[in-house]
Amino acid sequence: MEIEKRIRKEEDIHYPKTSLICVENAHSSGRVVSLEVMEEIYQVAKKHNLQVHLDGARLFNASSYLNVDVKEVTKNVDSVMFCLSKGLCAPVGSILAGKKDFIAKAKKNRKLMGGGLRQAGFLAAAGLVALKEMRENLKTDHEKAILLAKELEKIPGIKLNKEDIHLNMVFFDMRDTGLVSDHVVEKFLEKGIKINGEEDGLMRFVTHYWITEEDIHFVVDLLKSLMNK
Structure with missing residues (x-):
């Protein structure tokens, strides 16, 4: 496993020893790490006497996508x-x-x-x-994210991969449309829609509880209108 090659041993005086493996699930890229990979990472960690911490900012999104109880996602951390x-x-x-002694230490460090x-x-x-x-x-x-992706995909010049949409996040490339990221951000803000500029050539939309299907169609229509000007 690639992660095992990255573990630094104590005998190497040039680098600090690895003591913790951090996993993000779901990932900020919008993808979910499978339960099999989570277990494999945990086994590697225990082999080297390491702890595993889960950055689960979107943990419940991951459990929803995997269609399992959240306990299944966290059992190998x-x-x-x-x-x-x-x-x-x-x-x-x-x-x-975490375990009782871990939380006690965390509370003490928080106070410190x-x-x-x-x-x-x-x-x-x-x-x-x-x-x-x-x-x-x-x-x-x-x-709703899948619906948004399907509508965006209909716009000439926009590229995205629906297979990568595991969560409520849609990443898309609009560089072939002729639109400039900063211009889109500015025009969207004028309509009360906040969106970050592109990063590594990609824009990102995020759906959530307060976003309706009508909102999705409004955003797509607004993007189309910017292309026609």
């Missing part, structure tokens, strides 16, 4: 962080989870760094709503 404010739609917040928040219950309440009521909506978000 030692600790996990997941976000409540992305697909789950809480106003703010993330959760760190000046962390902490008094009267955080109102944020926790919103987080509980997100966990209890929003998880089932993620499949709909993914379906």
Whole structure:
């Protein structure tokens, strides 16, 4: 496995020893790491006495795509962080989870760094709503992303790969349309739509709970209108 080749041994004095493997699932590229790969990474880590941490900012999107309980995605890691404010739609917040001694150490380090928040219950309440009521909506978000991709694909000059759409994110290349990224960002903002400029030649749209099918068609029509000017 490629990751095993990257592990630095203690006897090499030129580099710090590897002590942790971090995995992001779902990945910010919009793709999901399979359960088989997660298990393989974990076995490599244990072979070298390493810990595995899961950056699960979009963890529930990953479990939705894989159609498994979130416990299946996290069973081959030692600790996990997941976000409540992305697909789950809480106003703010993330959760760190792990074994009792790990969490105790994390709390101490948080206090050492000046962390902490008094009267955080109102944020926790919103987080509980997100966990209890929003998880089932993620499949709909993914379906809306597929719809958006299908509509974008109809525009001459736009390139995308629908096979890469595992989540609620659509990456597309519009360089062959003649449109300039900064111009699109500016014109979209005039209509109340915020989008980042291109990165490595790709633009990104993200669907979520508050995005409707009507919104999707509005965005696509707006992009078409910019091409016709």
